[in-house]
Amino acid sequence: MIAELERAAEALRNAKSVVVLTGAGVSAESGVPTFRASDGLWEGHRIEDVATPTGFERDPALVWQFYNARRANVAAVQPNPGHVALSKLEDRFTDAFTLVTQNVDGLHLQAGSRNVLEIHGSLRETRCLGCATVENRGLEVLGDRPLCPRCGARLRPNIVWFHEMLPVVIWETAQLAAAGCDVLLVVGTSAVVYPAASLIPIAKSTRARGATIIECNLTPTAVSAEVDIGLYGPAGETLPALLAAL
């Protein structure tokens, strides 16, 4: 592990441009549950019921109960040392640093990260099904059938569900950053959800030499065989250790 840490620090020292891809694991130590628990359920719900457009059409109240519970959970937690280490890493690279997150909890921004691309949306935002207005409503609990204060139509969470497209400009910006980076740091993601996980082959293959891929995860994952350096352990410990080794 110490040798891997030193190799990872060396890759970062030599890098001009860095992209980080994070998933639920980076927030696990804050107390936000990850998705792929062994029972295949999210907080007791089937993914099709609470994270698809058809699930929302069928039972919007159930979907809002699920997201209101997630909003309440996030309102009660704080960023952990892993989030803080990533915001300090950005201070070192300033403009040549992009943090792409699959998380909707907003904890990277709360920890001080600035150049954050939330490719799966945000728990704090609502989107109107009538006038399409996206609004940041913080983490207040919104009830089972919230309505748009502007036009009175139904609101939905501004979250990317299964079978939906990623926000186009945000996703294009993420792909461009990955294609041009020297190091891609992949933190706390099972890397099985696409297109997010495609940032790894994009970073590896776009330029002649390819970026160095560093994985930080509790355990090896579906992409471990393809990464250059693996740091296995809780991100709240490995990321501060990596920063200290820099």
Ligand code: OAD
């Ligand atoms: P997953 O739940 O699939 O994976 C979480 C990963 O975090 C696993 O690989 C764990 O080993 C790792 N992990 C857990 N605790 C950790 C810790 N303390 N330190 C480091 N790693 C840890 O979550 P994601 O990969 O984020 O999409 O899932 C991707 C997407 O699937 C989510 O964004 C969500 C879901 O569908 C949407 O909601 C659109």
